[in-house]
Amino acid sequence: MNFELTKEQMMIRSMVRDFAVDVIQPRAIEIDVEARFPLDIFEQMGELGLLGIPFPEKYGGSGSDTLSYAIAVEEIGRVCGSTGLSYAAAVSLGVSPIYYFGTEEQKERFLKPLAKGEALGAFGLTEPNAGSDAGGTKTTAVLDGDNYVINGEKCFITNASYAKTIIVTAVTGKNEKGRNIISAIVVPTDTAGISITSNYDKMGVRGSDTAEVVLDNVRVPKENLLGDPSKGFKQFLYTLDGGRISIAALGLGIAQAALDKSLQYAKERKQFGKAISNFQAIQFKLADMAMEVELARNMVYKAAWLKDQDKPFTKEAAYAKLFATETAFRAANQAIQIHGGYGYMREYEVERYLRDAKLLEIGEGTSEVQRLVIARQLGC
Amino acid sequence: MNIYVLLKKTFDTEEKIAVSNGHIEEDGAEFIINPYDEYAVEEAIKQRDEHGGEVTVVTIGDEDSEKQLRTALAMGADKAVLINTEDDLEEGDQFTTAKILEAFFDGKDADLILAGNVAIDEASGQVGPRLAERLGIPYVTTITSLTIDGEKIFLDKDVEGDVEKVEASLPILVTCQQGLNEPRYPSLPGIMKAKKKPLEELEIDDLDLDEDDLAPKTKTLDIFLPAEKEAGRVLEGDIGDQVKELVSLLKNEAKVL
Numbered sequence: 051m052n053f054e055l056t057k058e059q060m061m062i063r064s065m066v067r068d069f070a071v072d073v074i075q076p077r078a079i080e081i082d083v084e085a086r087f088p089l090d091i092f093e094q095m096g097e098l099g100l101l102g103i104p105f106p107e108k109y110g111g112s113g114s115d116t117l118s119y120a121i122a123v124e125e126i127g128r129v130c131g132s133t134g135l136s137y138a139a140a141v142s143l144g145v146s147p148i149y150y151f152g153t154e155e156q157k158e159r160f161l162k163p164l165a166k167g168e169a170l171g172a173f174g175l176t177e178p179n180a181g182s183d184a185g186g187t188k189t190t191a192v193l194d195g196d197n198y199v200i201n202g203e204k205c206f207i208t209n210a211s212y213a214k215t216i217i218v219t220a221v222t223g224k225n226e227k228g229r230n231i232i233s234a235i236v237v238p239t240d241t242a243g244i245s246i247t248s249n250y251d252k253m254g255v256r257g258s259d260t261a262e263v264v265l266d267n268v269r270v271p272k273e274n275l276l277g278d279p280s281k282g283f284k285q286f287l288y289t290l291d292g293g294r295i296s297i298a299a300l301g302l303g304i305a306q307a308a309l310d311k312s313l314q315y316a317k318e319r320k321q322f323g324k325a326i327s328n329f330q331a332i333q334f335k336l337a338d339m340a341m342e343v344e345l346a347r348n349m350v351y352k353a354a355w356l357k358d359q360d361k362p363f364t365k366e367a368a369y370a371k372l373f374a375t376e377t378a379f380r381a382a383n384q385a386i387q388i389h390g391g392y393g394y395m396r397e398y399e400v401e402r403y404l405r406d407a408k409l410l411e412i413g414e415g416t417s418e419v420q421r422l423v424i425a426r427q428l429g430c
Numbered sequence: 431m432n433i434y435v436l437l438k439k440t441f442d443t444e445e446k447i448a449v450s451n452g453h454i455e456e457d458g459a460e461f462i463i464n465p466y467d468e469y470a471v472e473e474a475i476k477q478r479d480e481h482g483g484e485v486t487v488v489t490i491g492d493e494d495s496e497k498q499l500r501t502a503l504a505m506g507a508d509k510a511v512l513i514n515t516e517d518d519l520e521e522g523d524q525f526t527t528a529k530i531l532e533a534f535f536d537g538k539d540a541d542l543i544l545a546g547n548v549a550i551d552e553a554s555g556q557v558g559p560r561l562a563e564r565l566g567i568p569y570v571t572t573i574t575s576l577t578i579d580g581e582k583i584f585l586d587k588d589v590e591g592d593v594e595k596v597e598a599s600l601p602i603l604v605t606c607q608q609g610l611n612e613p614r615y616p617s618l619p620g621i622m623k624a625k626k627k628p629l630e631e632l633e634i635d636d637l638d639l640d641e642d643d644l645a646p647k648t649k650t651l652d653i654f655l656p657a658e659k660e661a662g663r664v665l666e667g668d669i670g671d672q673v674k675e676l677v678s679l680l681k682n683e684a685k686v687l
Contacts, residue, residue, distance in 0.1 A: 061501055061621045064462075069615050099618025112618035 055121075062103075062118045066125040069098065075129040081257035082132060082402050087212060088257060091133060092140075096167020101141060105149050109157050110165035116292070117354040120299040124350070127303025128310075131406025132257030134303060135413075138296035139208035139258075140164075143414075144171025147217050147234060147289045151277030160215055160236050169214035174204035174237075174263055175286060182419050184219070184286065187232055189265065191220035193272060198222075198235055200268040206413075210261035211248045213239055218265065219286060222279060233282035236274045243268040254405030291364050292357065293414045294371035298350045301374035301410045305346060308381035308403050309339045312388045315398075332388060339381045346374040365427035372420035375410035382407045431483030431578075432538070433474045435507065436531065436545040436557065439491055439498040440464040443550065452653050463498045466546025469606035472613040473576060474544050475506040481578060483541070484508045490530055492516035496629065503624035504616030510629040518634050523646035528560035530644065533637035535565055542583075543603040547572050555605070562603040570596050572607040 055063070074091055081088055095101060103119040105111025119141060127134030145164045148156060148171075164171045180186035189202025200220055210216055215236050222233040239246065248261040277285050313336055316327035326332045353370040356363035382403035386393035393400045411417045441447065442460040449455065463471070474485040486509040487502040489495050499510035513530055515522070535543075545558035555571070562569035574593070575586035578600070587594040588607045616624070634640065665672040681687045 057497060057500055058621055058625060060497065061504060061616065061624075062618065064501075065504075065615050065618075065621065097617070098615055099620075103618055107619070107622075113622045114618060 055117075058114065059118050059121060062114065063121045063125060065098070066100065066122045067128075069094075070125050070129045074126065074133050078130040078133075079396065079399065079402075081130060083256075083396070085252070085256035087136065087259040088133060089212060092136070092170065092212075093167075095137065099167065100137070101145070101167035101170075102165035103141070105145070105161065105165045109149065110162040115354075115358045116295065117351060117358055120295055120350055120354040123296050123299040124303040124306070124347075127300040128307045129303075130257070131300065131304055131403070131409075132255045134300045135255045135258040135406075135409070136170075136209055138293070138300050139173070140170050142293035142296040143173030143289065144209060144213060144215070144217070146292055147173065147276060147285065148236065150288065151234070151285050152236075155273070156236065156276065163214065170209050170212050172207050172209045172213035172216045173289070174207050174210070174216045174218040176206050177203060178205050182416060185230070185232070185283070187219055187221055187230070189218065189220040191218075191222050191233065191235055193222075194269075196272055197269040198272055198275065200235065200237065200265045200270065202265050204263040204265070206250075207246075207261050207263050208413075209259050210239070210246050210263050211259045215239065216244075216263060217276065218263075219282060222275075222282070225280065231280055231282065232286075233279045234276040234285055235270060236276055237265070237268060237270050241268050241270060253408060254402070255409045256405075290414060291367045294367040294420075295350065295353050295357065295363075297410055297414045298346070298353065298367070298370035298374040301371070301376075301378035301407065302343065302346045302350050304378040304403050304407050304410070305339070305343045305374065305381040308378070308385035308400060309336070309343050311398070311400055311403075312336060312339065312381075312385045315389055315392075326388070335384045335388060339384055342377040342381065346370070346377045350374055365424055368415075368420045368423040368427070371410075371415065372417055372424070375407065376417060378407035378410055379404065431478065431481050431541045433478055433483055433485045434535075434538070434540045434543045435467070435470045435474045435485065435487045435502070436543065436561070437467045437471065437487050437489045437498060437502060438464045438546070438549045438551075439489065439495050440549055440551045447655065449653055449655055452650075454653065461494065461498065463501055464546050464549045464551075466548060466550070466606055466608070468546075468613040469608065469610045470544035470546055471502045471505055471507060472611045473606060474542075475614075476611065477542065477576070477578060478508075486511060488513070488531070488534060490515055490527055499629055500621075500624045501616055503627045503629070504620040505614055506620060507627075509627065512629065512631045513637070514631055514633055518641060519644060520641075521646055521650075522644060523648045524554050524556040524560060525647040526644045527557050528564055530634065530637065530639065531557070531561045532564040533634075533639050534632070535561070536637075541600045542578075543567075543601075545603065545605045547605045547607045558603055558605040565603070567601045567603055568598050569603040569605070570598060571605040573604045574607050574609040576604065576610070 099112040102111035103114045104116050107113040123138045148161045163169045191198040191200045215238050217234050218237050219234050221230045223231045225231055243266045245264045246261050250260045316332050317325050319326045349370040353363050353366040385400040392398045439461045442462045445459050478485050485507040487507045488511045490513045548555040559569050570585050572588045573585045574588050577584045581599050583598050585596040587596055
């Protein structure tokens with residue numbers, strides 16, 4: 051057993067940390083207040099190769115691994131939940147499915163520009179009436195000659211307004227049991243009939259773009275269908291397993307930030323003539339936070355490692371997502387408590403951690419869905 | 431062009447320094463490339479991209495120094511050399527370092543050697559100039575601009591906030607000051623490529639040196655942390671009273687008057 055990161059993983063961590071602290075952190079409050087997607091930051095991240103970390107060089111990626119990618123999400127999440135979420139969604143949902151299931155031709159066309167960071171990708175699964183119940187997808191794709199004609203509505207789609215391609219899930223037929231066959235189709239966002247609007251006024255991750263996508267007779271070549279047409283559902287379950295690791299990593303980053311801020315504040319803040327870090331009431335909170343952060347880190351890294359070793363990781367990814375995101379919420383909540391009245395103020399940033407962390411308990415599978423996934427893995 | 435960078439690993443500026451038994455505790459500490467050496471690496475890469483050639487980064491250190499060398503390779507340097515003195519040298523000073531580097535540069539035909547202005551740990555600023563003296567080449571310290579034109583080199587040298595314009599010729603050694611450039615982040619593809627770039631490891635034997643040649647010329651008598659700074663005091667009230675109180679405090683409490 052070896053808990054040491056490789057030299058490359060350590061270098062990636064230190065590079066991303068430097069970049070996050072120098073470039074993103076000074077703007078984190080403004081990104082939240084103005085709810086503005088920091089496109090220029092993503093351009094820089096693209097140039098540094100961050101958007102292609104887990105993909106091979108031949109597809110424009112950086113040729114690194116899932117663990118390095120998780121570390122990068124953690125470091126970005128530590129300074130800005132909005133940027134972290136858009137980053138995690140871009141790589142795990144917008145790009146990964148093309149890498150996992152795409153043909154060589156699709157990889158050449160769609161994967162390369164995304165992995166190189168020249169463009170962003172999005173994943174359109176959620177619909178107004180199909181969230182946790184992804185099987186309830188209503189969007190349809192009907193074959194008409196050499197084209198699919200797609201009709202439907204997608205909601206809460208991360209990065210859609212800035213995406214070059216959206217991987218859309220749609221019903222393409224029925225199997226012999228009469229159940230819907232759901233497939234994934236790559237839809238370039240400049241195709242006629244797509245309208246993308248982002249009018250959501252969100253509680254947290256406010257600088258991450260979230261959009262509604264309406265598809266009205268959108269025609270794309272049938273070659274844009276991703277992977278096995280009859281296994282679309284399985285494909286996106288696999289995609290979501292991978293995505294969970296990145297959301298877990300984001301939770302880990304926020305939890306670490308909550309701990310860092312709390313510890314620093316507790317050592318500086320004086321009450322009753324002493325720094326409040328001398329009081330057990332505060333010490334116990336800090337001890338719990340530190341312990342949970344480390345446990346979350348171990349679980350996130352293990353899930354990433356399992357994926358890198360091509361071993362099953364569904365259960366571990368669900369553990370990681372559930373534990374790390376709930377840790378983020380608890381840690382952020384305690385961070386506000388430790389900061390007292392100041393913690394309630396935006397300037398001290400910990401209240402933002404709480405708002406950002408809340409999304410992580412919902413997006414890419416709610417905490418309840420994670421428990422379901424775990425229970426199923428246990429054989430229930 | 432044959433460009434060399436002298437690089438040292440130093441404590442991360444975020445690290446808390448602890449001293450025990452007259453030594454600085456290194457266990458578990460994070461190390462970084464000396465920030466001034468980062469300017470040197472960046473400048474070396476820029477000059478190579480403009481004029482062609484090769485950048486070699488050299489460090490004297492231990493096994494762990496490989497991390498900083500790999501980072502320089504990830505930024506874009508071509509080759510790295512680690513002169514590992516861990517098993518051979520108990521102690522050393524700037525003389526030791528300059529002497530080892532002199533042996534290393536023997537027969538190397540360097541056109542440009544870049545170093546940091548100072549290392550942020552011991553801050554002697556001596557290694558660069560001492561090495562240049564030993565190699566018999568000119569040197570300019572604390573540069574903030576560097577332009578090469580054929581065999582000529584034009585430099586801006588920071589002199590306590592003013593600028594001195596210097597024209598010199600290659601080969602030369604320069605030490606880099608803040609303001610020279612903005613060091614790049616090592617990119618992800620850069621980090622992955624660094625794994626495959628050559629990193630040569632040498633010991634002092636390989637340079638035909640032995641411990642006696644390298645005995646330090648200085649002796650460290652003691653290492654201690656500066657006294658902890660006490661909280662300041664803000665005087666209040668009428669300016670005249672404040673002045674009186676200040677004078678009395680300086681006289682009676684601080685006893686500096």
